[in-house]
Amino acid sequence: MVKRSIVKIDEEKCTGCGKCISPCAEGAIELVNGKAKVVSDELCDGMGFCIGLCPVGAISIEQRQTLEFNPEKAHAQPKKTDxxxxxxxxxxxxxxxxxxxxxxxxxxxxxxxxxxxxxxxx
Ligand code: SF4
The missing domain is CATH 3.30.60 (Wheat Germ Agglutinin (Isolectin 2); domain 1)
Known part of the structure; x- marks a missing residue:
């Protein structure tokens, strides 16, 4: 475990529009029960490319103890076209x-x- 920057998604604000999903090159975000979720902390590099894409401001970056980013695992994720x-x-x-x-x-x-x-x- 390391302390690092990682994406945080506010479920109350998230409308489930999906605009943050395919632009995430690491494949870290998926829709689960109609809400965007970081499916594995290992996949999120914390760079926050997704922040500006969310129309309702549901995405932010936080500092917390979590797993290290795993670039090999992230780059092996299937790429989503949109x-x-x-x-x-x-x-x-x-x-x-x-x-x-x-x-x-x-x-x-x-x-x-x-x-x-x-x-x-x-
Ligand atoms: S872009 Fe924002 S509102 Fe849309 S799914 Fe992602 S977090 Fe939810």
Whole structure:
């Protein structure tokens, strides 16, 4: 056991929308009885990529005693595809471009790296 950063999901706030699941590259989050859960602490690296994707602010990072992150186990998890993840600007998906999550006007949206310069520079 080590003390480290790890994702915490507030079940009261979680609506079960599933937006945090496929973007987690480690496969650490699944829906269980309609609520998002970290299924194994070994799979969560605590980087918090999922935080900005949650529309209701149910995800945070906490420091606590838990298992060490296991990168081999995490990278062996089956990758989940989500065709609903599209660039807000050109509508391309992850099969053809790199996508990044951004926040704008209290919304989580995705932008591809081709459209990102236009977003930054107008
Ligand atoms: S994105 Fe937020 S509300 Fe949706 S399933 Fe994940 S924790 Fe729950």
């Amino acid at each position: 065709t609903s993840i599209r660039c807000f600007s050109c509508d391309c998906g992850e099969e053809s471009a790199y996508l990044m999550p951004v926040r704008h006007k209290m919304e989580s949206i995705w932008v591809c790296t081709r459209c990102l310069p236009k977003l930054i520079h107008g």
